[in-house]
Amino acid sequence: MLARAIAAEWLKLKRKWILALAVIGPLGVVLLQAVNYGLRYDYVMKQNADDPWGGLLQATTGLMLPALFIGLALVASLSAGVEHAAGGWKQLLALPLTRLQVFAAKTLLTLLLLLLSCTLLAVFTLAFGAVLGFSLQELPWPDLLRQSYAPYAAAMPFVALQIGLSLAIGNQAVPMTIGVLGMVVSLFGMLLPDWVPYNWPWLALKAETALRAAAAGLGGGLLLLAAGCMHFTRKDVS
Amino acid sequence: MRRLLSAEWLKLRRSIVWLLLPVSPLIAFAVAWKAPLEAIGGAGWMEAYIISANVHGLMFLPLLVGIFAALLCRFEHASGGWKQLLALPVRPGAVYLSKLAALAGLVALLQLLLGAALLAGGLLRGMDGGVPWAELGRALLGGWVACLPLAALQLWASFAWSSFAAPLVLGTVFTLPNMLVVNSERFAPWYPWAQPLLAMMPRSEEGFGAFNVPAESLFLVIGGSFALFLAAGWLHFRRRAV
Numbered sequence: 034m035l036a037r038a039i040a041a042e043w044l045k046l047k048r049k050w051i052l053a054l055a056v057i058g059p060l061g062v063v064l065l066q067a068v069n070y071g072l073r074y075d076y077v078m079k080q081n082a083d084d085p086w087g088g089l090l091q092a093t094t095g096l097m098l099p100a101l102f103i104g105l106a107l108v109a110s111l112s113a114g115v116e117h118a119a120g121g122w123k124q125l126l127a128l129p130l131t132r133l134q135v136f137a138a139k140t141l142l143t144l145l146l147l148l149l150s151c152t153l154l155a156v157f158t159l160a161f162g163a164v165l166g167f168s169l170q171e172l173p174w175p176d177l178l179r180q181s182y183a184p185y186a187a188a189m190p191f192v193a194l195q196i197g198l199s200l201a202i203g204n205q206a207v208p209m210t211i212g213v214l215g216m217v218v219s220l221f222g223m224l225l226p227d228w229v230p231y232n233w234p235w236l237a238l239k240a241e242t243a244l245r246a247a248a249a250g251l252g253g254g255l256l257l258l259a260a261g262c263m264h265f266t267r268k269d270v271s
Numbered sequence: 272m273r274r275l276l277s278a279e280w281l282k283l284r285r286s287i288v289w290l291l292l293p294v295s296p297l298i299a300f301a302v303a304w305k306a307p308l309e310a311i312g313g314a315g316w317m318e319a320y321i322i323s324a325n326v327h328g329l330m331f332l333p334l335l336v337g338i339f340a341a342l343l344c345r346f347e348h349a350s351g352g353w354k355q356l357l358a359l360p361v362r363p364g365a366v367y368l369s370k371l372a373a374l375a376g377l378v379a380l381l382q383l384l385l386g387a388a389l390l391a392g393g394l395l396r397g398m399d400g401g402v403p404w405a406e407l408g409r410a411l412l413g414g415w416v417a418c419l420p421l422a423a424l425q426l427w428a429s430f431a432w433s434s435f436a437a438p439l440v441l442g443t444v445f446t447l448p449n450m451l452v453v454n455s456e457r458f459a460p461w462y463p464w465a466q467p468l469l470a471m472m473p474r475s476e477e478g479f480g481a482f483n484v485p486a487e488s489l490f491l492v493i494g495g496s497f498a499l500f501l502a503a504g505w506l507h508f509r510r511r512a513v
Binding site: 213 | 286330434444
């Protein structure tokens, strides 16, 4: 049943260019790095002469985190906005599905799309490095994988928050605005104390703190998802 | 025109604009009040201003322009409002210009609030006298002027796409590269989204990167992109089917 509910969600989002967004996000991050490298190749390569992969990975993260923050807000808002727009909730919830299944389908699709984006980022980064002629033997696989997936786990509280807000509030201007402002705050996340969730995606980039940040993110995310789900299952349909 | 503007005011009055306006003024207030500064008094004012203008101009200002523009068009998209508004005995061009004027007014209000918050924070700390009025005023006004092209573009995107998220994504996609662009002496002067920050930075001898480009080239870029975006949005608005 859940699989069919997810398929239905996918059908609704397919026409909203959402897959294109999931591809354009990571592609944009890598393309911007390509411009950066293209314009000042000699300077960048001289700076990272002993560790070209490390330099590339580090340069990518600066743009990856804000892209992740705006992407998660956008996907959550689009997936809920479809129903808010044209009395969709009444129709969807009249089907023989539990509220939990509806919530789970929307959440899982959001998570899958973001996971796809993170995977694509790793692939595009790898491809770009190969194009630049970096040796694949020296590729630091653990770093590449950590950088691609640990921030995703650490940002889970924000995924849960945006899903909850987008479902709870009909006016999608509110969750989108909160998402955009959250992205700006996250840019300065590493200046905040460790316990502030905006710092977790940054902590997830560093080898020493990655595991802790990812675990904290997953835990916090699950808690917030449970809260959002409880609110959604009890909410009146307007 | 005046009555169209007052209609915009009525629609804005109940929206979340009022929660968004204080965001960066609050940062400026906190910086002027509590941040560790090297000097108190004349130079301290500029130091506090530069810190807050960096945060404000790099991201908040260009992004807020996009959010304001999308909010201004939300009512019309939500429930057939375009049909209602354009069925009134007003020229479509006037509707478009009044929306642009409302948007420019909101940005002006934001800049004024930023200045006021900075002054309030500084006075609380006990910085008295030597407020560099001319420099502050010129920088805040420059930031406002530099936002006009972005306002025209975002307004165009906001009425063209009925989704609230789409124009916001457009704004974000072009604002994020600011982080890279402002460090580049060659490209920042030509990049419209970097102009608010560049215009808000006081010109000085020890500026770095693109912060020292001559004002003439800035105004060429700002004026040119404003004319382009305004003309394109205006033509599209007058010709499109409702």
